[in-house]
Amino acid sequence: QAALVESGGGLVQAGGSLRLSCAASGRTVSRYAMGWFRQNPGNEREFVAAIAWNGGVTLYADSVKGRFTISRDNAKNTVYLQMNSLKPEDTAIYYCAARLYFTDLDPRKYDDWGQGTQVTVST
Numbered sequence: 360q361a362a363l364v365e366s367g368g369g370l371v372q373a374g375g376s377l378r379l380s381c382a383a384s385g386r387t388v389s390r391y392a393m394g395w396f397r398q399n400p401g402n403e404r405e406f407v408a409a410i411a412w413n414g415g416v417t418l419y420a421d422s423v424k425g426r427f428t429i430s431r432d433n434a435k436n437t438v439y440l441q442m443n444s445l446k447p448e449d450t451a452i453y454y455c456a457a458r459l460y461f462t463d464l465d466p467r468k469y470d471d472w473g474q475g476t477q478v479t480v481s482t
Contacts, residue, residue: 392462396456397452
C-alpha cells in the first residue's frame, strides 16, 4: 500500500486560492490514478477531481469545473489540486486517494487514502 499525506489546507477568504498536495511514499504512484474527494460531518464523501496514471485523463465534479485543476508530478510522487475562486461551500476535509491506472468517481473504487486536510472558506 502507498502511504498518502495531504498538505496545503487552511483558512482562506471567499475568492481566494489554495493548492493542496498529496505526497506518496512506500511505492511509486506512477501506475495509479489519483483522486481528490471531500467530506463534511454527516455527509458522504464527495468526488472532486481525478487524474489518470499518465495524466491523460482528468475528471472534475461539476461544482468545481473551471475553478479547480488537478495535476501530478510522477517524478516527485505527488499530486496537486489547485483551487481558485474558492467558495464557502468548498469548505470540507479534502482527501486524496489512489487506485490502479484508471480514474473513477466512486470513492469505493479507491484502495489507498490519506488522512485528509481541512479547507475552510470564510465569507
